[in-house]
Amino acid sequence: MGKQFLEITEKKEVEELIAELSAKIAAEIAITMKTEKVRLGDGAGEALGRIASTDIFSTLDIPPFDRATVDGYAVIASDTFYAAEDNPSLLIVKGYIPAGEFPSPSQYVEKGYCTGISTGAPLPKGANAVVKVENTSDYEEGGGEGGEGENRKIKTVKIYKPVAPAEYIMFAGSDIKRGEKIVVKGTRLTPRETGVLAACGIREVEVRKKPSVAVISTGNELVAPGTQATTTLEPGKIYDVNAQTVCDSVREVCSGSGCVPVFLGVARDNLEDLSAKLNESLAKGADVILFSGGTSAGAGDLLPTAIERFGKILVHGVDIKPGKPFVLGMVQGKPVFGLPGNPTSALVTFNLFVAPLLRRISGDYFYNGREGKQNLERRKKVKATAAVRIFSEKGRNEYVLVKVKVNQARTKPAEEGNLLAYPILTGSGAITTLSNADGYIFVEKGKEIVEEGEEVEVEVFF
Amino acid sequence: MGKQFLEITEKKEVEELIAELSAKIAAEIAITMKTEKVRLGDGAGEALGRIASTDIFSTLDIPPFDRATVDGYAVIASDTFYAAEDNPSLLIVKGYIPAGEFPSPSQYVEKGYCTGISTGAPLPKGANAVVKVENTSDYEEGGGEGGEGENRKIKTVKIYKPVAPAEYIMFAGSDIKRGEKIVVKGTRLTPRETGVLAACGIREVEVRKKPSVAVISTGNELVAPGTQATTTLEPGKIYDVNAQTVCDSVREVCSGSGCVPVFLGVARDNLEDLSAKLNESLAKGADVILFSGGTSAGAGDLLPTAIERFGKILVHGVDIKPGKPFVLGMVQGKPVFGLPGNPTSALVTFNLFVAPLLRRISGDYFYNGREGKQNLERRKKVKATAAVRIFSEKGRNEYVLVKVKVNQARTKPAEEGNLLAYPILTGSGAITTLSNADGYIFVEKGKEIVEEGEEVEVEVFF
Numbered sequence: 001m002g003k004q005f006l007e008i009t010e011k012k013e014v015e016e017l018i019a020e021l022s023a024k025i026a027a028e029i030a031i032t033m034k035t036e037k038v039r040l041g042d043g044a045g046e047a048l049g050r051i052a053s054t055d056i057f058s059t060l061d062i063p064p065f066d067r068a069t070v071d072g073y074a075v076i077a078s079d080t081f082y083a084a085e086d087n088p089s090l091l092i093v094k095g096y097i098p099a100g101e102f103p104s105p106s107q108y109v110e111k112g113y114c115t116g117i118s119t120g121a122p123l124p125k126g127a128n129a130v131v132k133v134e135n136t137s138d139y140e141e142g143g144g145e146g147g148e149g150e151n152r153k154i155k156t157v158k159i160y161k162p163v164a165p166a167e168y169i170m171f172a173g174s175d176i177k178r179g180e181k182i183v184v185k186g187t188r189l190t191p192r193e194t195g196v197l198a199a200c201g202i203r204e205v206e207v208r209k210k211p212s213v214a215v216i217s218t219g220n221e222l223v224a225p226g227t228q229a230t231t232t233l234e235p236g237k238i239y240d241v242n243a244q245t246v247c248d249s250v251r252e253v254c255s256g257s258g259c260v261p262v263f264l265g266v267a268r269d270n271l272e273d274l275s276a277k278l279n280e281s282l283a284k285g286a287d288v289i290l291f292s293g294g295t296s297a298g299a300g301d302l303l304p305t306a307i308e309r310f311g312k313i314l315v316h317g318v319d320i321k322p323g324k325p326f327v328l329g330m331v332q333g334k335p336v337f338g339l340p341g342n343p344t345s346a347l348v349t350f351n352l353f354v355a356p357l358l359r360r361i362s363g364d365y366f367y368n369g370r371e372g373k374q375n376l377e378r379r380k381k382v383k384a385t386a387a388v389r390i391f392s393e394k395g396r397n398e399y400v401l402v403k404v405k406v407n408q409a410r411t412k413p414a415e416e417g418n419l420l421a422y423p424i425l426t427g428s429g430a431i432t433t434l435s436n437a438d439g440y441i442f443v444e445k446g447k448e449i450v451e452e453g454e455e456v457e458v459e460v461f462f
Numbered sequence: 463m464g465k466q467f468l469e470i471t472e473k474k475e476v477e478e479l480i481a482e483l484s485a486k487i488a489a490e491i492a493i494t495m496k497t498e499k500v501r502l503g504d505g506a507g508e509a510l511g512r513i514a515s516t517d518i519f520s521t522l523d524i525p526p527f528d529r530a531t532v533d534g535y536a537v538i539a540s541d542t543f544y545a546a547e548d549n550p551s552l553l554i555v556k557g558y559i560p561a562g563e564f565p566s567p568s569q570y571v572e573k574g575y576c577t578g579i580s581t582g583a584p585l586p587k588g589a590n591a592v593v594k595v596e597n598t599s600d601y602e603e604g605g606g607e608g609g610e611g612e613n614r615k616i617k618t619v620k621i622y623k624p625v626a627p628a629e630y631i632m633f634a635g636s637d638i639k640r641g642e643k644i645v646v647k648g649t650r651l652t653p654r655e656t657g658v659l660a661a662c663g664i665r666e667v668e669v670r671k672k673p674s675v676a677v678i679s680t681g682n683e684l685v686a687p688g689t690q691a692t693t694t695l696e697p698g699k700i701y702d703v704n705a706q707t708v709c710d711s712v713r714e715v716c717s718g719s720g721c722v723p724v725f726l727g728v729a730r731d732n733l734e735d736l737s738a739k740l741n742e743s744l745a746k747g748a749d750v751i752l753f754s755g756g757t758s759a760g761a762g763d764l765l766p767t768a769i770e771r772f773g774k775i776l777v778h779g780v781d782i783k784p785g786k787p788f789v790l791g792m793v794q795g796k797p798v799f800g801l802p803g804n805p806t807s808a809l810v811t812f813n814l815f816v817a818p819l820l821r822r823i824s825g826d827y828f829y830n831g832r833e834g835k836q837n838l839e840r841r842k843k844v845k846a847t848a849a850v851r852i853f854s855e856k857g858r859n860e861y862v863l864v865k866v867k868v869n870q871a872r873t874k875p876a877e878e879g880n881l882l883a884y885p886i887l888t889g890s891g892a893i894t895t896l897s898n899a900d901g902y903i904f905v906e907k908g909k910e911i912v913e914e915g916e917e918v919e920v921e922v923f924f
Contacts, residue, residue, distance in 0.1 A: 043709030100682030220562030263505030
């Protein structure tokens with residue numbers, strides 16, 4: 001009695017399988033990747049979050065010239081030696097060099113002279129150090145030696161503190177040398193990298209095309225929102241939820257800069273329609289194919305059958321709740337996911353099994369050795385306290401959807417773990433479960449009850 | 463001796479000021495907000511991350527009809543009472559209702575009868591419960607009572623387990639009622655909300671326009687990247703870094719769905735140019751104005767002076783390093799920030815003082831009582847161990863830029879605190895500091911040394 005359509009795979013096994021698969025596919029995409037050029041400069045945002053497809057080298061020295069790093073006076077260091085509060089060095093000032101202008105030849109600094117200089121301005125010839133304005137006294141105007149008119153007046157400055165050669169100078173090329181590698185192939189371009197590219201005057205970079213994710217909803221009952229007036233929604237039909245949730249989740253996985261969802265419409269529950277959508281996905285160059293619905297035991301062996309027509313099944317059923325009828329196959333080197341039709345189950349399995357793969361292939365984990373950085377930014381776990389007793393089904397690895405609230409009874413901020421997790425009891429079939437949940441907690445097979453007050457780790461939804 | 467152009471404000475005071483200001487401006491934007499309509503359905507991504515500007519109500523019941531939540535048989539519950547393994551109820555099957563189709567009138571269920579039904583299919587009239595297929599035996603075809611031909615054959619099913627009325631049925635409107643509020647005004651639309659909207663067949667929603675952030679670089683030495691060939695960069699000039707870094711940071715603050723940067727070009731270091739850019743920002747409807755550069759002591763009182771022409775200065779100088787010459791003013795109700803010109807200082811002050819305001823006004827913190835959710839998702843702090851001894855300047859609140867690496871010597875994953883923080887020693891003037899840093903640690907005034915092995919909290923950069 002009782003039918004078993006699924007060969008249940010252990011959750012851990014599926015995770016390992018997907019980690020392995022992700023690495024393989026990411027490596028393949030890294031080799032066979034298509035690229036495109038995006039614009040930089042003038043604050044254009046096209047390069048942000050994209051993955052550099054080549055090493056990038058600087059075509060100039062940064063800074064391009066020896067520059068002052070403080071406001072003050074460009075001097076010959078030895079002219080300031082032994083200077084002190086009660087024994088200032090006195091130097092004659094040869095004008096002032098503002099940032100953005102180049103010293104005139106007459107501003108050459110020789111012994112006994114100096115030039116006023118602003119932060120970022122080029123050092124005049126002859127000078128080998130800069131004295132901070134704080135360690136000098138204001139200009140003093142003395143009478144010219146033997147001069148007559150206003151234009152013969154000589155400006156002098158008192159220096160109260162010695163500087164060593166090279167002090168407060170950033171030498172040309174000391175930051176970045178012409179020809180130096182500034183971005184390693186495969187790096188995700190954050191605002192720091194785009195800033196470095198801007199510094200080098202680079203206006204266009206070659207990046208990997210974003211991986212494309214085909215999204216297909218299946219079910220005879222599904223109607224695309226807005227295609228029928230709500231008042232005339234045909235009897236027995238419902239609006240397709242997963243197309244929207246799955247496409248938007250794909251967009252959110254890497255903050256909108258990772259994968260691009262391509263919605264291919266609703267497939268009917270028959271082998272021909274599913275096969276056609278599979279082929280359409282491949283023809284359109286999809287890197288990943290996501291079906292939702294049509295994986296339950298009823299009409300549900302259709303997708304696995306369609307996958308087996310062209311490729312092979314790796315997983316059909318996982319020992320988790322919700323999300324048991326999850327399917328994973330490979331067709332022509334592309335992973336094909338079958339997510340359950342229930343919106344909540346679809347979202348949970350997306351987060352558990354699809355998101356890690358998308359993150360990986362979109363370059364969020366990296367193959368260039370800059371370890372630690374990108375996955376830090378994607379951490380989505382928070383600690384919270386179970387607000388009430390939470391029950392889990394016996395013998396099931398259960399993901400309990402929760403709403404997270406700040407504990408108003410305590411005064412600590414949310415960041416310090418002052419959070420309460422409330423289970424959502426409407427079940428995975430309800431649409432409202434979706435909008436009420438902030439994330440889920442995992443209750444392992446052996447455990448049936450999470451006690452009130454117990455600490456739980458909430459995996460926050462995208 | 464020594465000049466002091468800045469009236470230094472305490473870091474904490476600035477943070478409180480900005481929190482207060484953010485709340486005020488966010489409230490104002492919430493009231494005076496401009497709105498626009500964005501498309502949903504067919505997986506379109508326009509609504510994702512946007513802030514609903516009105517309450518949104520369902521125009522239909524969800525589900526629109528009483529539906530089966532499992533595959534099985536629609537029955538009259540009392541027909542199954544006392545059913546058991548060794549005493550199955552026997553019912554005559556009136557065909558099958560697949561999902562997406564509506565029962566025909568002949569599929570009316572009366573005593574002794576049932577109808578095959580798939581998950582998601584509408585319940586036929588007369589039935590008040592569904593029996594799971596697992597608790598039945600396969601169809602059995604018996605000879606028709608008095609029938610002759612094939613079409614007189616009668617299908618029957620054995621039921622081994624009783625069901626109570628309403629079991630495995632989701633009633634029309636039990637998830638969402640027609641007229642029920644499904645999205646509260648001011649909610650950020652995540653994939654869960656867009657899914658709920660899709661469920662209700664909603665194709666278009668009204669959202670708040672994204673706040674606009676004017677970005678202006680200042681400095682006579684600055685050239686926009688790409689506007690001069692790199693080989694002919696004029697002597698004394700450098701490429702503008704901050705336009706790119708600041709614009710891209712604005713984009714990243716809320717995962718690309720928050721504020722829109724509008725780059726207004728480079729202002730020269732004079733009062734007229736700065737005033738003109740201020741006015742241009744206001745004329746273009748900027749909600750926030752971000753200058754970078756031009757705030758050091760040298761040419762640096764120009765921006766505060768320009769701000770005071772039209773509004774007032776709130777902060778001029780903060781007791782942090784880097785970032786001391788930070789400026790905050792208000793002009794016609796809009797906050798005007800002056801970030802230091804050094805790229806690293808600009809990025810640190812952006813993260814500390816600008817990002818919280820942008821997050822708040824872009825609706826990432828919310829004024830609709832759904833506390834806890836959005837700021838959870840923006841957590842960017844990680845714990846790490848100081849890899850070497852880290853020195854901080856005496857008497858300064860210092861942000862030490864660090865690179866974070868996974869501790870290869872240990873086997874724990876990065877998520878469990880197995881991270882090492884290395885200080886970056888190139889200084890805030892260097893461009894390479896930017897691309898090498900993953901974030902920064904805060905070393906308070908009184909502390910000068912962070913010992914090797916000490917635990918530190920790294921604020922990760924956008």
